[in-house]
Amino acid sequence: xxxxxxxxxxxxxxDPTAKVMATREVVRRWRSGELTFTFAHxxxxxxxxxxKPELLAPGAMPRRRGGAERARIALLHALAHIEFVAIDLALxxxxxxxxxxxxxxxxxxxxxxADEAMHFALLARRLRTLGSFYxxxxxHDGLWDAARETAHDVAARLxxxxxxxxxxxxxVSPQTIxxxxxxxxxxxxxxxxxxxxxxxxHVRFGTTHFVALCEKRQExxxxxxxxxVAQHFHxxxxxxxxxxxxxxxxxxxxxxxxxxx
Numbered sequence: 001x002x003x004x005x006x007x008x009x010x011x012x013x014x015d016p017t018a019k020v021m022a023t024r025e026v027v028r029r030w031r032s033g034e035l036t037f038t039f040a041h042x043x044x045x046x047x048x049x050x051x052k053p054e055l056l057a058p059g060a061m062p063r064r065r066g067g068a069e070r071a072r073i074a075l076l077h078a079l080a081h082i083e084f085v086a087i088d089l090a091l092x093x094x095x096x097x098x099x100x101x102x103x104x105x106x107x108x109x110x111x112x113x114a115d116e117a118m119h120f121a122l123l124a125r126r127l128r129t130l131g132s133f134y135x136x137x138x139x140h141d142g143l144w145d146a147a148r149e150t151a152h153d154v155a156a157r158l159x160x161x162x163x164x165x166x167x168x169x170x171x172v173s174p175q176t177i178x179x180x181x182x183x184x185x186x187x188x189x190x191x192x193x194x195x196x197x198x199x200x201x202h203v204r205f206g207t208t209h210f211v212a213l214c215e216k217r218q219e220x221x222x223x224x225x226x227x228x229v230a231q232h233f234h235x236x237x238x239x240x241x242x243x244x245x246x247x248x249x250x251x252x253x254x255x256x257x258x259x260x261x
Contacts, residue, residue, distance in 0.1 A: 003030060003106065004041040007095035011088050014048035016124065016134060020117040023087055027114045030106070037106070039099040045151075046144060047088040052135030053081065058142045068183060073132045075176070076188060080123035081139035083195070086116040089161055092147055097154040101209065108205040115198045122191045129187075149232050155213050159228035162206025163251065164237060169199050170245040200249050207250035222254045229259060 006029060010022040029035050049055065090113035098106040124134045146165060150156035173196040180189040214221040229237065237259050246256075 001029075001035055002038040002040060003035040003098065004039040004043075004095050006030075006035050007091050008041045008043060011044055011047040011091050011095075014050050016050055016084060016120065019048075019084075019087060020121050023091065023113050023117040026091070027110045030110055037098075037103060039095070041095075043092050043096045045148070047092075050135065053077075053137060053139040055141035056138050058140040061138060061140050069130070072180065072183060072185060072188065073127065073130055074137060076123055076127055076130070077132065077134065077137045078139065079192075079195075080120055080127060080134050082143065083116050083120040083123060084134070085143040086166075087113055087120060088144075089147055090116055093154075093157060093161070096151065097157065101154060101213075105209055108209070112202050112205060115202065119195045119198070122194070126188055126191055146233075149234075155210065155217075155224065156228050156232050158206045158210040158213070159225050160233050162203050163210060163225060163255075164229060164233050166199055166203050166206070167246060167249065167251055168237075170196065170203060170249065171240065171242045173199070174242060196245075200245055203246075203249035203251065211250070222252075222257075225255055226259050 003026075006026045010019060010026050013019045013022045026035070090109050094106045094109040094113065098109075120134075127133055127136075146160050147157075150160050173192060177189050177192045177196065180186075180192065210225065211221045214224045217224075237256075241256060243253070246252075
């Protein structure tokens with residue numbers, strides 16, 4: 001089977017558990033040499049989604065109410081949805097841009113897809129342990145917008161998805177982890193710490209490929225990143241930044257200078 005067909009099949013798998021398994025199977029078959037490095041099959045514009053959770057516009061999301069445990073469940077559910085969509089973002093990057101970028105790019109983004117599948121599975125299991133489940137609450141439908149916005153250009157995709165969206169997780173995750181730990185939920189805190197450690201590597205993959213692409217195009221990486229963020233990110237890049245995590249991920253202060261608002 002071709003790599004692009006295997007990726008497309010996983011992206012068009014709606015059931016969350018089945019998507020996790022399909023993603024793991026794509027990665028296993030790629031690493032074992034069972035998939036050919038061919039890209040005859042296009043990536044779907046929108047991946048398949050399960051019937052639940054209900055997907056709402058970001059502005060239509062209900063405010064999180066209730067006691068402390070309900071608030072933590074709601075936050076874990078939101079994070080699980082982010083990781084679920086991130087599976088398809090990573091698969092799409094490998095399938096959409098792999099022919100242009102080469103095998104190392106595919107290796108890296110399929111590795112990310114496997115991580116995101118594991119992250120989702122960990123969060124979904126934690127929700128079940130707490131008496132809930134993925135799909136019990138609505139989720140916002142804005143996460144795939146970045147994929148649509150950057151489908152035409154791998155540089156734009158790298159600039160926005162790993163270097164803005166995932167990098168933002170590096171900034172906010174330490175406070176989220178501390179919140180769960182202070183509430184006595186050490187199991188959730190450990191899951192979130194594992195995710196943070198992996199996300200540093202994901203952002204580093206994005207930054208490394210972005211810098212190499214800019215050098216190939218004879219562009220300044222910080223200047224190109226700022227231009228692409230201005231063109232394709234319809235939000236604000238806000239401090240405070242987790243400088244140590246960003247540095248480990250290859251996002252120097254030169255990138256951030258003058259862009260934060």
